[in-house]
Amino acid sequence: MPNLRLLLDWTLYRLALLIAAPLIPLRLLRRGRRERGYLRHWGERLALGRAPVTGALWIHAVSVGEMRAAQPLVTALREAHPEVPLLFTCMTPTGRATAESLYGAFAHIAYLPYDTAGAMRRFLRRTRPRVGILMETELWPNLLHAAARLKIPMVLANARLSERSARGYARLPALTRACLQKIEVVAAQSEADATRLLKLGAMSVRVTGNLKFDIAPPPALLERGAAWRAQWGARPVLLAASTREGEEEALLRAFAQVPAEVLLVLVPRHPQRFDAVATLVEAAGLAYRRRSTLDGELGADTRVLLGDSLGELFAYYAASDVAFVGGSLVPLGGQNLIEAASVGCPVLVGPHTFNFAAATQLAIEAGAAQRVDDADGLMDAALKLLADAAARARMGEAGLAFAARHRGAAQQVAGLVTGLLTAGCC
Known part of the structure; x- marks a missing residue:
């Protein structure tokens, strides 16, 4: 019966791929209308052309958040294995741009092919990575099957699995179990993540913590934040960071009732939405400026500053008095609040934080959020905090202590990877 269930799950998965395959070019073209990066490097998405590198340590991070989370792990691995080349793969243009800005000086970067059996076989046979590291929870059945056939050890790093995601994977239980059992070691963020992964079939699971705690605020961005604050003037600043579709309209409607001396800095999560959010600010009747066109001081009549820039979130946190971390007012699971805490910025979150449940709960218990x-x-x-400097200071200090207390995941995960590199299995 278990083999029959696995055959059924594989059949359903492959049938879904077969149906979706003709739609892939249409999807890329449609997305390319808003984000031009989707119109480039199509050959990589099918594993066509020359391999970017062979015999590398391979890290796959689907998009921006995962690519940034890999930073401390990359630092630890480069220190331990400077002779081993690095290959980064991603799925989105913003993920690729992030990889190029963070790692382009020393690593090879490409798109991961779509998870068809042929494309994954071609990709892995040509690149022959020594170890593959999948960031967070990226379970691609054909990828893992091909890696197992080629004896390429795979690591699931910074693994997290919400109850909602676990229910989704449980719809194809035999296939999920087969995928997880092909992973050499799973480095889970928390005990709850580890428990859910073990229940779904993972074999070797270690709780190593969240790599995002190991990301140190870059001094250059902290300095940039201080310079911005001088430009913005001596007034309270509320940051709405990483906001998602469905949140901004409600935020702007509520903010319109806030005293005019408060500045709202609004930073959407996805750059392709910058113009759409600008339209929402205009519709709300609030005077605004865009970060990309701001030159010099911000006038006192400006109610909203639209943060239409990439890679500057630490600077926004450093320049703000209070930060709301988005994706949490609507049922999208929230975004990472660790960056805000690590610069001592008090944090507010909405009711929906299931994607970052452990970190959010720890931050609330610590008094940082x-x-x-x-x-x-x-x-x-926000208004209560903006009026109470002592409360903000307590939350900020609690955030700094919270972030420092949970560091150390990068060295643990790097140790697991080192064990695979030196075990003679690769």
């Missing part, structure tokens, strides 16, 4: 119910509650909580 507060939860709100909706946009109106967010503005009420």
Whole structure:
């Protein structure tokens, strides 16, 4: 019966791929209308052309957040194995741009092919990585099957699995189990993540913590944040960071009732939405400027500063008095609040933080973050904090201590990878 269930799951997965395959070019073209990067490097998405490198340590991070989370692990691996080349793969143009900015000086960068059996076989046969590292929870059945056939050890690093995601994987239980059992070692963020992964079939699971705690705020961005704050003037600053579709309209409606001396800095999560969010600010009747066109001081009449820039989130946190971390007012699971805590910025989050449940709960328990119910509650909580310097200072200090207390995951995960590199299996 288990073999029959696995055959059924594989059949369903391959049938879904077969149906989707003709739609891939249409999807790339449609997305390319908003984000030109989707129109480039199509050959890589099918594993066509020359291999970017062979015999590398291979790290796959689907997009921006995962690519940034890999930074401390990359540093640890380069220190331990400077002779081994690095290959980074991703799925999105913004992920690729992030990889190029962070690692382009010393690593090879490409798109991971779509998870068809032929494309994955070609990719792995041509690149022959010594170890593959999948960031967070990226389970691609054909990739893992091909890696196992070629005896390429795979690591699932910084693994997290919410209850919602676990239910999704459980719909194809035999296939999920087969995938997880092809992974040499799983480095989970928390005990809860480890428990869910073990229940789904993972064999070797270690709780190593969250790599994002090991990302140190870059001094250059902290300095940039201080310079911005001088430009913005002596007024309270509320940051809405990494906001998602469905949040900004409610945020702007609530913010319109806030006293005019408060500045809202609004930073959408996805760059392709910058123009759409600018339209929402205009519709709300709020005077605004864009970070990309701001030159000099920000006028006192400006109510909203639209953060339409990439790679500057630490600077935004450093320049703000209070930060709301988005994706949490709507049921999208929230975004990473560790960066805000690590620069001592008090944090507010909405009710939906299931993608970062462990880190969010720890931050709330530490006194570094507060939860709100909706946009109106967010503005009420923000105004109370903006009026209470002592409360902000307590939350900021709690955030710094919270971030420092949970560091160390990078060295643990690097140790697991080193064990595979030196075990003679690769």
